[in-house]
Amino acid sequence: VFKRFVEIGRVAFISFGPHAGKLVAIVDVIDQNRALVDGPCSGVRRQAMPFKCMQLTDFVLKFPHSARQKCVRLAWEKENINEKWAATRWAKKIEAREKKAKMTDFDRYKVMKAKKMRNRIIKHEMKKLQKMASKKGKKPEKSEKPEKSEKAQKSEKVQKAPKAPKAQK
């Protein structure tokens, strides 16, 4: 039922408070509500932090309890937590949300145009497939397969277009 546990070395994401958005490693447990926490590679000083503001991630580091900051840093860098975190979907979603909030009016227009174009292409392909299906009825699936691969190619192209304006902005 539960997959992520509070343990020594668990990397947690701080959701609110002064250090919102940073990653932290649990060094020790103080009592039922608080943990001693340290984030040498994310700019969080060693301090007590309530569990409430922490959200557990999938990463666990290996160091003994109450290890000093140097050890925590070594373990962190050995595991390359920063890069691994940036590769997770969680971090990517956060980044996408931030970018969306920062979009200017012009960017919104560009995204709208790109989305429109993409949807048009997809619709076009869908219609084609539907037409094929309705016309030929129980024909073999060979004719459908090349259409699907074409559609995948085109949708990839269009995905690059909206991503580019989003990234550029």
Place this chain on the structure above:
Amino acid sequence: MAGEKAAGEKKPGEKKPGKKKTDEKKPAEQKASQKEVGEKKKKVKKHHASRNPVLARGIGRYSRSAMYARKALYKRKYTAPETKIEKKKKEKPRATITKPVGGDKNGGSRVVKIRKMPRYYPTEDVPRKLLSHGKKPFCQHKRRLRASITPGTVLILLTGRHRGKRVVFLKQLATGLLLVTGPLVINRVPLRRAHQKFVIATSTKVDITGVKIPKHLTDAYFKKKRLRKPKHQEGEIFDTEKEKYEITEQRKSDQKAVDSQILARIKKVPQLRGYLRSTFCLSNGVYPHKLVF
């Protein structure tokens, strides 16, 4: 004291011309007598010592008015010679003018006062108004411009017949209104004035350096013209006023002149033309306070 000093200074001054005149080695007495004569002929008598004996330092025996009498200033009044400017100033403005009068046996003209006496004196005088400060007329008001609005910014008009349209800002006019253009071919907004308060400034900017805006585009150029000639007072007063606004040739030529420069710069930015053609609108889930413009 001062008088004494002056007298002392004058003496050596006098000595020199005296010496130059005679240019001979004469006894001092003769010199003194000659000097006196020379002095009397040319200049004022020897200065009197102070007529106000000193009681203590800074305090004299006699008052100001007593001194006036003692020094006989009542018969010593000097004025500076009248300068040309003062002479000119003395020229009074014309008080009356002769005007021709028509009609028979009227004597051809009348002498009319230029500045007449008031024809009405109110029973109660108008009370003096309290002094106020800082109340300036509109023409002297300070014009401010938001920092987010710079030449070339794309603005979103919020009011007027062009509401929702995205428009390029050119410059701020003397009354504080913003001069703005569509450009016309893109969204049918001509060279127009917009109010700063009814405009959203986006962060999108068109590079307008080097664009020359004609100098005659001022507030007077854009002001609405109203014909007011109530002399006729006929039943059909509305005919004289322009019901239909006609676009003058000058407006067209100005529009072309400005737009041609701006369109060239708009073309350089991808998708900007389409952006200016579109209108701004809110939909579900879109909250202006959360949007970054």
